[in-house]
Amino acid sequence: MKFANYLTENFYDEMFDENDSPRPGAELLIKKIESLPENDLLLKQKAAETALLQMGNTFAVYGSEEGTEKILPFDILPRIIDNKEWLEIEAGLKQRIYALNLFIHDVYHDKKILKDKVVPEDLILSCATYRKQCEGLMPPEKIWCHVTGTDLIRDRDGRFYVLEDNMRCPSGVSYVLENRQVLKRTFPNVFADSNVRPVDEYPNKLLAALENLVPASVSNPKIGVLTPGMYNSAYFEHSFLAQQMGVELVEGQDLVVSDGFVYMRTTKGLQRIDVIYRRLDDDFIDPKAFRSDSMLGIPGIMDVYRAGKVAMANAPGTGIADDKAVYAYVPKIIKYYMDEDPILPNVPTFICRDDKDRAHVLANLDKLVVKAANESGGYGMMIGPHASVKERQEFAERIQKNPRNYIAQPTIALSRVPTIVDTHFEGRHVDLRPYILYGEEIFVLPGGLTRVALKKGSLVVNSSQGGGTKDTWVIGSDKKDNPVPSQSQSQSTSTDPTEDIRR
Amino acid sequence: MLSRVANSIYWMTRYIERAENIARFISVNLNLTLDFSIQPDFKWSPIIMATGDHLLFEKKYGKDYSSRNVIHFLALDQDYSNSIISCLRAARENARSVREIISSEMWEQVNRYYLELKDATITDLAGRNPHKFFKIITMRGHMFTGLLYTTMSHGEAFQFALAGLLLERADKTSRILDVKYFMLLPNAGDVNTPYDSIQWAAVLKSASGLEMYRKRFHRIIPKQVCDFLIFDGEFPRSIRYCLKKAEKALHNISGTQVDSVSNKAEKSLGRLCADLDYSDIEEIINQGMHEYLDALQVKINTVGNDIHDAFFKAIPSETVAETAQ
Structure with a gap:
């Protein structure tokens, strides 16, 4: 090619x-x-x-x-x-x-x-x-x-x-x-x-950033990556990072709050955990503090966090x-x-809660990208030049109804x-x-x-x-990395141990 | 280590071993068809009967117990929860949930094994060349076990993996023996004669034990085959060997000596091992082989339940009071 x-x-x-x-x-x-x-x-x-x-x-x-x-x-x-x-x-x-x-x-x-x-x-x-x-x-x-x-x-x-x-x-x-x-x-x-x-130092740097959160009084800290579980679309990453850092991968059900600390349920009883790299949204992390219907979180963990008895990355509220x-x-x-x-x-941004900006946005919907303030993943978004008249009308209505929740930006030719x-x-x-x-x-x-x-x-x-x-x-x-010299000799083999099961 | 993780590791290896043993189970028959090229009355139905799932089979295939149907059902039927492919799916799901604990080689092996099996449902190697197919399955199991031994630290997680693998293997060896003893030896009085040595050789082969058996007993005699597969102290698929190694694994987990008891699982497994140490093949044959093996399987299940209670319960009993606050 x-x-x-x-x-x-x-x-x-x-x-x-x-x-x-x-x-x-x-x-x-x-x-x-x-x-x-x-x-x-x-x-x-x-x-x-x-x-x-x-x-x-x-x-x-x-x-x-x-x-x-x-x-x-x-x-x-x-x-x-x-x-x-x-x-x-x-x-x-x-x-x-x-x-x-x-x-x-x-x-x-x-x-x-x-x-x-x-x-x-x-x-x-x-x-x-x-x-x-x-x-x-x-x-x-x-x-x-x-x-x-x-x-x-x-x-x-x-x-x-x-x-x-x-x-x-x-x-x-x-x-x-x-x-x-x-x-x-x-x-x-x-x-x-x-x-x-190179990029491979990331897990080490992440571990160092997490260890940085441990109070000096704790020696041999326990660190864990908190995942919503294996059916989460980013589960592979959670597991990968825990593996690369050599720390525990925990789910909410593995953790329990007791006498002011957070513990893991282990084969040898409860064990304290000091730092949690949580890959769970604020909303789900503690049903007592945030969404009470969360099945993924750890009831009471926010109290422990507030008391400084467990550290979290990122902190809630970011x-x-x-x-x-x-x-x-x-x-x-x-x-x-x-x-x-x-x-x-x-990127130049028009804030729809501002009257002047909003007027400009509404007059130029065919040129702008409109985004909902709290959505991510490409959802709640309209790319003006690619949108139909009907979609533009819909977004105009939404903006007028709830201007606080919308911004607009010029379409960037990525x-x-x-x-x-x-x-x-x-x-x-x-x-x-x-x-x-x-x-x-x-x-x-x-x-x-x-x-x-x-x-x-x-x-x-x-x-x-x-x-x-x-x-x-x-x-x-x-x-510059020095390449490791390759082994010059090896015994030749006649059979392939990974013989393909499909043929 | 986390209870949830220990549970997943234990079941990961149990399912891998189970898949391998289904292949061995089928291999007994395949080995026989190799030795007798024409056998019009050769029966595949006892294999399905031995699983206890014959109603499920008949729902799908009717009464047609052809080798093709039986093999497909046991190996590749994704709706049948005890087929090789279903075991692999379960093993892989467990492995996926502990990817950070096992080595990446182990994960990639089980992942690849499963993906290939899924493809194999289309390419039909199992139907075209079952000998090759089941040989590969068995080797895949060995590859996984090899990676388990050589790429994972021999710490607590490894001991759980080992305990699961060995209990499963002990159970399956007893089942292979059970169904064959019943099929091949309708008359218990024949137990001392070299009756149908080819068939018994097939049983040994399917447990990879023919050569090792010959080193010890030379001639193939049913009683000695049973003795070998139940009691041999050195053959790695004999029931006693598996259970004693599993016992050691449990004591490695608790950090105690084999002759002491620190939890329920050690107690029930220790008792089972002592039973095996102090009985012999004569006693079993007098008691009835089938009855003995049946009781043994129940005891192995009890050990499994005790392991669950001792290590995997979501809330360890001593913490119930605390969490209730």
């Missing part, structure tokens, strides 16, 4: 510049792909999919027959980012997370930013994700958002913009790590020579920074707490990456979700998850709506 007929079509292409020359860092890979025998790339693609299926990195497809499991579609052509560009993204993310953490703490304590009228108080207090129960909470080190997965997009102008701050339970990092494992086998030589920054109307204020939030201009810009379509390459739109850990310091995993909209022309990258993933290579660090 060759790139000769590949068209960038007036979009920002991540692999080729406007003169169809390879962007920095991409030359080697392009050369390698062009040199492959015909069909070889397709075989590699197939092999990668088989490997992922056998690793069992599948998610259950809801509402279909038992046993229907799918791998998240994976395209073997990586998305490449030059390290120089990456360093700026990294600085921008650190700045943003630092400021947002201060913001969350302030909102649940002194509310200075609200009193100073930088962010309207009623906007915050009307957030569906505002948790009154969290007022006055003192998480260890005053860190609330230990794990963030910020969504970035790149516009036609080549600039990166922040699209969403996912500060509750962002998922997907396991795909980053596993995709990398698979791709290393797919393009071994290119890897060795391209200087791709969802407030995910509200899309609050998002619009993040540049002001950064300025307020840090007295700096944001390094990474927001950048594209060459992607295998049948037997050739076509450009497909992508976003980027880097993962940020806030422990002793803020760490940004080099690269992150590139999500790709596999449908032609589609701008929706969510896996629930036809999205797939790509590996993301940040190229050109100064560190």
Whole structure:
């Protein structure tokens, strides 16, 4: 397969510049792909999919027959980012997370930013994700958002913009790590020579961030990942992270609150747990404090948390920074707490609760993307230029009925990456979700998850709506891995122990 | 370790072992058809009778106990909860829930094994070449056990895996023996004669025990075959060997010596092992082989229930009072 007929079509292409020359860092890979025998790339693609299926990195497809499991579609052509560009993204993310953490703490304590009228108080207090129960909470080190997965997009102008701050339970990092494992086998030589920054330190960094929450008085702390259970669509990731960190994977039913502590039910009786990386929404974590119908949570855990006898990551209440109307204020939030201009810009956002903005939104529905403030996963969203007249009318009514709950943004021409379509390459739109850990310091995993909209022309990258993933290579660090010499000799074998049962 | 996790690990290996033993069960008959090429009155129905699920079978296939139907039912019928593929599905679901505890090699093996079996329902290898099919199934079981021994730390989780595997194996060896003893030896007086040695050799083969048996007893005599499969102290599929190793696994979990008792499961298994230590094949034959094996299976089930009570109950008894506050 060759790139000769590949068209960038007036979009920002991540692999080729406007003169169809390879962007920095991409030359080697392009050369390698062009040199492959015909069909070889397709075989590699197939092999990668088989490997992922056998690793069992599948998610259950809801509402279909038992046993229907799918791998998240994976395209073997990586998305490449030059390290120089990456360093700026990294600085921008650190700045943003630092400021947002201060913001969350302030909102649940002194509310200075609200009193100073930088962010309207009623906007915050009307957030569906505002948790009154969290007022006055003192998480260890005053860190609330230990794990963030910020969504970035790149516009036609080549600039990166922040699209969403996912500060509750962002998922997907396991795909980053596993995709990398698979791709290393797919393009071994290119890897060795391209200087791709490694991603495998993520589990260690996550563990360090969790250990950072343990009070000094506790030696040999017990840490667990709290999952809603194996039928949750992100279960693979929960289990993967627990395994990679060597900590317990617990469900709500495994935990019990007793005499002021949280315990695990073990084969040898109750055992104390000190830190919980919870992958369960605030709403479900404690039926006594939040939703009383939750079967997944641990009754009474919030009291233990408040008393500082168990730590949680992320802290409850961080969802407030995910509200899309609050998002619009993040540049002001950064300025307020840090007295700096944001390094990474927001996508320009119209807040429908504002009369002037709303009038503009209603008059330009055919050009704008409208989003509900509290939805995620690509739901509750209308892409104006792609919507029917009827859909636009519907959204106009919804906005007028509940302006607080809607924002609108110009339609961004997301950048594209060459992607295998049948037997050739076509450009497909992508976003980027880097993962940020806030422990002793803020760490940004080099690269992150590139999500790709596999449908032609589609701008929706969510896996629930036809999205797939790509590996993301940040190229050109100064560190270089030394390859381990391969064993030169081995005994030849005549039988294959993994003989195929189907033939 | 978490009670829920211990429970899943114990059942993961039990189901893997169960699947392998269904293959062995069927192999007895396959081995026989190898030795007698033409056998018009050869019966596959006793295999189904031995499972106790003949009504389920007849609902689907009528009275047609052809080898093809029996094999399909026991191996690949996804509606039948005790088929090989259903066992594998259960093993895999358990493995999935403890992926962070077992090695990734183990998970990938059981996952791949199951996915292949699902494909095999379409490609029909079991129908076209059952010998090859069941050989592969048996080898898949060995691969898993090999990975269990060589890629997972031999700590508490491993001991639960071992206990599940060994109890299952002891139970299944007793069942293979039970059905064959009944079929092959209608007259108990023949127990000392080399009656139908080919058939008994098939029983040994299906337990992978023919060569090991020959080393000890040389000639194939039904009584000695039973002695070997029940009492042998060194053969890894004999009932006594499995139960004594399972006993050791339980004591490794509690960290106690085999001659002391710290929970109900150790007690019932210890008693069962002592029974085996202090009885012999003559005694059993006088008592009645079928009656003996039946009672043995009930006792193994009791051990299983006691393990459940001692380790897996969602709320350990000593904590009930606390959680009720």
